[in-house]
Amino acid sequence: MRILASAVDVPGMAIQPLPGLMPTELDSVDELLYFQAYLQAVxxxxxxxxxxxxxxxxxxxxxxxxxxxxxxxxxxxxxxSTYPNLTSPELDAKARKLCFGAPEQWRDVLVNRFGVAAAADAVDRHVIAHRGSVTDQRHSDKTGTEPGTVLTPTAEDVQAAIDDIGAARFGIVAAVWDHLSPGMGRRLAESGVPFHESLHAGRWRQAAVLARVEEALAADAAGIAVAKVNRWITLEQGMGYEAIRDGVQDWNVDDLPTVFSLARLILLRDDERALRIAQQLLTSGELTQQHIEDWPLFDGPKRTGRLTTLIAAESPADRSATL
Incomplete structure (x- = not known):
């Protein structure tokens, strides 16, 4: 039976003709309902x-x-000699050829060296830009998403992607700079400016990747240890204590300066033992009030009131500086 889209009587449901919709013959009530719902959705x-x-x-x-x-x-x-300047067409062609390929070809460097999820973000970008946000089997094989899923990123997803990619860009620039001018990329990462700004702004994902960049470029064991601590601080801020507990417990600090034993105990919330070591380090001058003020390791204890005695303490070096 053929029906008109402009006048249908369905028991229990009133269907109003859409303004401007000309009577059109449709084959079924289902077709009419879909037709009207689609136009309303548009x-x-x-x-x-x-x-x-x-x-x-x-x-x-x-x-x-x-x-x-x-x-x-x-x-x-x-x-x-082959590429005398950066505007050479041959240089551009060679660079693009080397960079050509799917995002997962960069994944080992991004994830394993810098801890970045940008490769997954790029896969989603391809689906959004070229497939109307509907996943296919290839996307499913790479991410585990059910084929036919409509990608609907939340504001949190977008913020995470922006932070991951921002930190990844910093990491790539720092690594290349370090290659071109040995030591410069490391000093850039160790400056701590992007890390501290990200951490204090609550952008913990970006700060965590920046800490990984610092760790990857560190020149010695102490530099690596500082970066590890900074990364655990950010992960605890964003994901909670349980996210870092096992890694911190397994961290071997036997061959590192004593300050890292203190850092490990603070991260593990072993305040009693941490306080004893801190008092020793303050007495010896290995730890100063300036360290306590500057290192984000102590931000949590300062904010929660833990280690109040430590924070209020004054080292011999601090006292001599005031004389």
Whole structure:
């Protein structure tokens, strides 16, 4: 039976013709209902999911051009006779050829060296940009998402992607700089400015990756240890104590300066033992009030009131500085 879209009587449901909809013959009530629901959905499309998808795509899209530009620098530095300047067409072609490929080809460097999830973000970006946000079997094979899933990133997802990618960009630049001018990338990472700003802004994901960058570029065991502590601080801020407990417990500090034994105890919330070691270090001058003020390790105890005696203590070095 053929029916008109402009006048249908369905028991228990009143269907009003949409303004401006001309009578059109449809084959069934189901078809009519779908037709009307679709037109209403088009007119009432939610804008926030579209904006979040656009932000995710824009954020991820900043990474690939940076990798290509860094490849330009590395190639030109390695073979200046073949590539006399950075605007050489041959240089650009070679760099793009080396960078060509799926995002997972970069995953080992990003995840294993810097702890970044940007490769997964790039896979999602491809689906959003080229497949209308609907996942296919290839995306499922890479991420485990059910084929046919509509990707709807939340504001938290987008913020996480922006922070991951921002830190990854910093890591790539620092690593290339360290290669071109040995030691410069390490000093850039050890400056701590991006890390501290990210941590104090509550952007713990970005701070965690920045700490991994610092660890990867560290010149000695003490530098690696500082970066480890900083990363655990950020993970505890974002994910809670349980996320770091096992790693901190397994951390061997026997061959490191005593201050890292103190750091381990503070992270494990063993305040009684930490206080004893801190008092020894304050007496010897290995730990100063300035260390307590500057190192984020002590932010938690200061905020919660733990180790009040330690924080209020004054080392011999501090006292002599005031004389």
């Amino acid at each position: 007119g009432q499309a939610r804008r926030t999911p579209m904006l979040l998808r656009a932000l995710l795509v824009a954020a991820v899209s900043t990474f690939e051009p940076l990798v290509t530009r860094m490849m330009h620098l590395l190639l030109q530095h390695t073979d200046p």
